[in-house]
Amino acid sequence: MQLISAKPSPYVRKVKVTLIETGLIDEVEMVEVSTTPVATDPAVAAANPVGKIPALIRDEGPTLYDSRVICRYLDARAGTKLYPEGRIWETLTLEATADGILDAALAMVCERRVRPEEMVYEPWIEAQWEKVARSVGAINARWMSHLRGPLDAGQIAVGCALGYLDFRLGDRGWRKGNDALDDWFAAFSERDSMKATAPE
Template sequence: MQLITATASPFARKVRVLLKETGQEGDVEEVMAATLPTAPDPTVTAANPLSKIPALIRPDGPALYDSRVITRFLDARCGGKLYPENQIWDVLTLEATADAMMDAAVLMTYELRLRPEGMRFEDWIEGQWGKIEGALDALNTRWMSHLSGPLDMGQIAVGCALGYLDFRHDARGWRKGRDALDDWFAVFCERESMKATKPA
């Protein structure tokens, strides 16, 4: 199998972390691609008609895309440990929260990096950050017991979302007033899978 990926993508990082945590990295070749909304990469478009990363090319079926589809597939392939049935709704909700944070943060990045300075919509940027702050507050107040439990895909997604905030929006200071989440992330980001996939 081939994973169409990019080191900066938090969505692709979720998949890469899962591969390492489940010992499947030897089964999947990583194919690096650079794609932008204004300049789609043909390699990405061939695997995903939406021209988004990640995409998983399988030898026995059509390519899979959307990180949550890919992670469910790869987790099922190795026994379903990261989506435990007894906590499935919590795991999926936590993963969806993290994915929404990533989506808002990536949209902010595009607005700041791709749109000419005089055309940037500052209120829209702040609106995206407001979504992220709401999610951060929820994680810090409602989800710490789950985050501190056995490893699952919700935790991996949150770790990748926070890592992306550090990578692209560090000046926003997401840690302020969120000590519990900050402490959790300080430990989580020391996992070998997180260190090996850290964007640079």
Template sequence: MKLMHSPASPFVRKVMVTLIETGQLEDVERVNVATSPIATDAELASANPVGKIPALIRENGPTLYDSRVICRFLDARAEAGLYPEKRIWDTLTLEATADGLTDAAVAIVYEERFRPKEHVSMDWIEGQWAKVSRALDALETRWMSHLNGPLDMGQIAVGCGLGYLDFRHDVRSWRTGREGLSAWFEKFGQRESMLATKPG
């Protein structure tokens, strides 16, 4: 299999952490891709018509894309139990919360990086950050018992999302007022899979 890949992408990181945690890293060749919302890499576009990473090219079967689809496939392939049936809806909702947080954080970077400076909307940026902030508050107030439970995909998604905030939005000081989430991330970030995939 081949993974269309960019190490700075938090969604690629989510897949990479999953590969490490499920013991499948050596099964996947990583193909670095330079792409953007306004200049899609041709090889990536042929694998994923919407031109986004990650995309997992399989030898038998169509290419898989969207990190949630890829991670679900990898978990099933390894029978790793990262989507535990007993708490599947909680796990999926936590993963969706983390991915929504990350989507909004990426959107801020895109607004600042790809839109002409005179057209950058601070109102839009702050609206995106409000989504991030609400998600962080929900994690702090509603999800700590789940985060402190057995490893699942919700936790991996949260860890990668918070790592992206540190990487691209450290000036926002997301930890302030969220001591439980901050302490959890300090511990989770020391996992081998997280250290091996930390952007920098």
């Protein structure tokens, strides 16, 4: 299998963490690309018509995308139960919340990186941050018991989302008022899979 990826991508990090946690990391060749929302790498476009990473090219079937589909596939392949039936809806909702944080954070980053300076729209950036702040607060208020439970895909997604906030939007201070989540993230970041995939 081949994973179309880029090291700074938090969605790629989710898949890499899952590969390590499922023991499948040695079965996948990493194909690193450089791509942006306005300049899609040809390898990305060939793997995923939407033009987004990651994409998992398989020998035995169609290419898979996006990160949630890939992570679910890897878990099923390895039989590791990162999507446990007993709490499947909670796990999926937590994963969706974390991905929503990433969607909003990436929109903020792209607004400054991709648009010409004179076209940057500050109210848009602040609206995206409100989504991030609400979601982080909701996880801190409602999801700590889940996060402290057995490892699942929701935890991996939250860990990667918070890592991306530190990487690209550290000055925004997501930790303020979210002490329980901050403590959890500090401990979760010590996992070998998180250390091995930390953004540079």
